Amino acid sequence: MSEWRDRKQGASFRGVPFWLDTDSVNVGRRTQVHEYPQRDQPYVEDLGRRTRQYKFSGFVVGDDCLTQRDKLLTALDTPGAGELVHPWFGRLTVTAGDCEVSHVRNEQGMVRFSMVFIDGMLAFPVQSANTRRLLAEQSPGLLESAKGRFDDAMGKVDLARQRISAVRSAVSSAYAFGIGLLKPFSSVVADLDAFVYSILNAPGALSSSLLGGIMGGERTFSGYGADGSFSGSSAKASAVSTLQASAPVTDNEDVATIQAAVIGLVQDAALLDLLQDMAQVPIAVNAGVSDPADLDVQLAQQGATVEAGSSVETTIPVADDVLDARDAISDALWSVAGDSQPEHFGVLSGVRLALDRHLTEVARSGVGLRTYAPIETVSSLVLAHALYGDALRSGEIVTRNRVRHPGFVPATELQVAKA
Template identity: 30%
Template sequence: MSWRNELLPASFRGATFHVERHDSEVGGRRVHLHQYPGRDEPYAEDLGIDASRYTIDAYVIGDAYMAARDALIAACNKEGPGRLVHPYLGELTVLCPKVRLREERTEGRMARLSLEFVQAGENRFPQGDADRVAATTASAVAADTAVDRAFSVLWNVARQPNFVSDAAASNLAGIARQLADALADLALVGAAVPGESLAAIEPLRAPSATLVADPAAVSGGLRGVLEPLLTADRASRSVVGLALDLATAGGGSWEPVVGSTPARLAQAGNQTALRSLLRRAAVTAAARAAAGADWETYDDALGARDRLAAALDDERDLAADRGERDAFTALGSLRAATVRAIEAKAPGLPRLVFETPRVTEASLVTAYRLYGDVDQAETIARRNGAIHLGFLPAGEPLEVLARTGDQRAR
């Protein structure tokens, strides 16, 4: 059978036409490229399959070509998606955003049309975990943008004496050490620490004058450490805990700035701005991770919800005090989206209860005694910080998952 016999008669909404050639985009991924200062390797965030687009060089011909031409143009102008019979690709549901018409005196009884179609898809109402996670991610991106804008207003290094820039560089290096220590602690509890995060710390350890003078480079450097964690270990509650701890610490303890000269005020303002940036970058990262995390228990999920809500409330209050309207609004939207995402997952999760062994025993014994199998042995030991799997001390309450029908309060 000839390949020509496989071709379908072309039409759109029943209006027929002939195809001279087509040029279609039918594959590929939507990618957002993140590039961080001081890091040669970018991070490409996969956002899903790109929409298909179809360009067709069409023509109608014959004594009645004008009627066929007008019918095809009317079909393209009709509201909503329609059925395209593509000779090469089969039946498609598309919209027609553009039509070009060409008619020439030397080509009697014929009109040429360039038709552009785009995949229509379905307008699905937001529902389920994926939509809530996506909503939280979008809110976090908006919050990051507003936070970075507020930071750029407060950050004052350009045209200041050298000691102001040196102090800002020293503070940024201190944050880099704090981030490195936090990632090391994360590795100790078995969470994945991506190489991208470790590499992003290096330019911050001894930041250049160029980096320090650029507020976008400073904020981008901090996010370059935090963002890769979101995809490397989404299921780990440790990632959320790390980010919340950073948000609480806010840069650690720094020597207070003494003096009221313009340069000293700029130095103190930079210190405040940097603390605020770290807290806000950490809490938005924590929100994104919390929304997508696979929580082990109801208590873990609601505990993270409460910490995140409190941290975001604190940052909103500070934004209000400073008159940062965009940051105030964006952080409030992020709080609402994060709480909804976590609360949607929490009801179906197991509860935690306290169990106190009467004698010192191995976690294998505890698991078998409670559940009739040993599958939970490592989880019990890890959750309670046991030094050794073989020794859970007598008389000390343990956090364990509630058994079916066990409604004891924590």
């Protein structure tokens, strides 16, 4: 069979079919010819590809030709771009230009159209909120509110009359949480005894040092993968939610007040730490008509930075991971807010809203997961090349599915990215 028969498609616009007599399209380049005195050859300046206009002479025919005409007129009059099925060029996104409809006396049952469709719609930039920056702007308010909440609670207790051993037992779980999950904690207090000493003798200095150390720490975006910025975020958020419930019970009212204040301070510090981490996560820049910008350019557009020589993963985020982290941190914020005074509740609610907006946008720019089961045991390199055309993504499959050996991916159900 001939190629033109194989490739021919029925013409239509916005799903409304029509018959075709002739078609043409202007091609080539836009140029500006510069001619100079005493020069035989001009300078031809290339101004880009010509705007393609697909011109059709077509018709609709049949007993219901007027109904067909009205449908096609509606499609031509509809504002914005639509899909044109060209018999030889295939499916195109175009905008209807100058079109004409005509009726001929001796062609009853037929309505003729002269149509022009313009290719290449240039999209205008759309204003959108910088959710990363809006999230980062929540940090100073959270710091001040957390410090104020702790100082107010500690101000209600006569610290000089408290037994060190009782306070030590009451705040031990908060200390263990801070040492395990908050990097600045060990630099603020050397051990549990020093922690208790700071609580009883200089609570204001303790809160300022801890919150200031978290706020002032240098952070950079470390990628979307297993070792990136989302690593451990869900676990830390879950620990924040359970910290109050895991604290030892005390009968002393003053010690209970100190315990609640210290746990609240550590929780707020952890939430501030998570907020700072999530504020460094950029929205992935999706590839458009042209090639995507380099990663450092993409991150600069989102306000993030990349250290020289760093091995930041260039893959786009997995939406499931982002949404899991978003929900875990959101739940932690909600659990802490529920035990807070109205002023602090309002601050945490604002943080929660900004976090949900930002991480939702990050997830929207990523890809989802799907289940895939190879028919036989294969190497992760082979599997990555078969799924994505990129063998370098083998580590992604191995890490997510905890494959013991990258050379032998088992023939079981795996979680892989959709693209």
